[in-house]
Amino acid sequence: MPTNGLHQVLRIQFGLLNDADRYLTAESFGFKVNASAPGLKRKQTWVLEPDPGQGPAVLLRSTHLGRYLSAGEDGRVACEAERPGPDCRFLVLPQPDGRWALRSQPHGRFFGGTEDRLSCFATAVSAAELWTVHLAIHPQAHLRSVGRRRYVHLCAREDELAAEGDVPWGVAALLTLLFRGRRYCLQSCDSRYLRSDGRLVREPEARACYTLELKAGKLAFKDCDGRYLAPVGPAGTLKAGRNTRPGHDELFDLEASPPQVVLLAANRRYVSVRQGVNVSANQDEALDHETFLMQTDPQTKKCTFYSSTGGYWALVAHGGIQATATQVSASTLFEMEWRGRRVALKASNGRYVCMKKNGQLAATSDFVGADEEFVLKLINRPLLVLRGLDGFVCQRRGSNQLDTNRSVYDVFRLGFRDGAYHIRGLGGGFWYTGSHGSVCSDGELAEDFLFEFRERGRLAIRAGSGKYLRGGASGLLRADADAPAGAALWEY
Known part of the structure; x- marks a missing residue:
């Protein structure tokens, strides 16, 4: 599987929604916490961190303040600890409906309340001590089975979602997580929803809604019967299995979904690596060899193009462009110029990429004309x-x-x-x-x-x-x- 940052497991950030449909909020003033916000924004975003002592407890850190939630012996709660102490340790107790109860590990009391009347002093769990996990990340991503070590794809031939892909290539690997009524739906790239029996349906019916559970940074999806989604059978068909507790096979990683694009040259043919390492505009249809994963370098704002054959576009001798590089370097970075409906690419030699008469791409032009312009189409966001x-x-x-x-x-x-x-x-x-x-x-x-x-x-x-x-x-x-x-x- 390619590395170099191409497959990045998303750090799970989330909000905690109480029974009154209000989010746990960390305020800058006095490092106080409340549950008054009707929406999930920066102040309402949290991450889970493991207990440094390797115990079963977890730490709740506010991404807004960068500080940890704590609960004292008297039940007072705050978010002011820069470093986690004993009072910052909580036990997450999942409930049958998927909500969380948070219990202070050192003091044994439960955290809850409403608006600005939050405390960690309850001796038993009531509705006020239950929290729904609402993911605070962009919902379009790749889903990778931990057990199978394969990516979930839409398999058009079998009309199912299956964990059978070595790499998340093409539009079929895109999944959208929809948050509806405190539960999640998994939507395929063709707008259908995964039902727990493995079928894809047009409406988000009850059996296509799942309770989301977090297990050590991994995701598990529980259906309305208490069973968990897992890859089943030789093909890895995604459906609810028999297990009512999530094990290795029921866990998934959520990975970022970078843009995948195709480029059409002035000869109305697609840029491709189908015929070898040379990048050439010589194909009439856009399939895997004509699809490139495009990423923008955070520092230079220049782009890289990664091919399905496992190499980055790179500037080589005499200005040629080949998909041979295994690491990002200056020769793999291209400056993108936006020219209305077209784009132009400038290589590290300061020259523009053009299409030669035989269709091969080379960075040999000093000016932009028709042969230096390309139509760039995003293909994995229908x-x-x-x-x-x-x-x-x-x-x-x-x-x-x-x-x-x-x-x-x-x-x-x-x-x-x-x-x-x-x-x-x-x-x-x-x-x-x-x-x-x-x-x-x-x-x-x-x-x-x-x-x-x-x-x-x-x-x-x-x-x-x-x-x-x-x-x-x-x-x-x-x-x-x-x-x-x-x-x-x-x-x-």
Whole structure:
């Protein structure tokens, strides 16, 4: 399996939702905690850390403050400990419905309450001491079976999800986790939901909803009968097995899903490595050899392209481009220039990548013309979830406008035509730019939006007006930003 940071297990960040539908919050003032927030944002985000003493207890650290939750003998709770002490140790006690009860290890009392009346003094578990885990990460990812050491893919021929892939290549490896009614659904790339019997269905019915459990940084999915999803049989078909306790076979890693792209050259053929190490525009259809995993270097903002054959694009002698590099270096980094519906790539020699007459790519041009421009298409996001600085993009209730500050998210459909993207809203209408730059979601005609992959895991979206989509202070999505930065960058 490729390394070099291509397959990164996500660090599980989450919110804790109480029985009153409010999130556990860590405040900067006085390092106090409360359960008053209706949404999941930075102050409501936590991570679990193991007990340094190697015991069964865990530590709860606020990602907002970088400090640890503690409970004193008198039941008072705070989030001010810079280093974990005995009072920071809690036992997580999963309940039959999947919620957590948190018990102080040194004092034996349970943590709970409402609003600003939180304490860790209850001697028994009631509704006020139960917490639902709500993941605070982007919900589109790859799922890897711990037991099988294989990735879950949509198998179109067998019409199922199966843990049978050595690498998460192509759109079939994308899964979307939907949080609905305190439970999770697993949605395949073709918008269907996994039911516990292994079937894929069009609606998120009861048997397609699962309680999420965390086990030492791994995920387990429990169905409504108390059984856990696991790969079953020689093909690794994903369905609920017989086990009512999660073991090795029922655990999964959630991994980041970097963008995978195809490039179309001026000769209307796809860039490929099908015929060897040379990168050439010589194929009429886009399959695995024409798909490249694209990542942006955090420091230089330049891009790398990784092929299904196991090599990075690299600049070689005489300006040629070959997919032979096993490590990221200066020769594998390409500067991306966004030119409307097309892109141009500049190699480390300061020259642009062009298509030669035989279709091979080489960095030999000093200027950009037709042979130096490519159509770049994102292929592993047919379903789009966007998260900005203040939260997820979600359609406003009873309106055609879009909020950008929600803790829940809507899943939008993505289309593509000649270098531009069309975004379809929940009701089937298209996104378009309305008055004063507001973005609406009920258009009969599709507006062309341009995607620019500016940072690792983040893109900018440019409207037909030339402005970038931005989340404003009002919480509405608007096309009014001049630069692709800050609130105009979206995790996707």
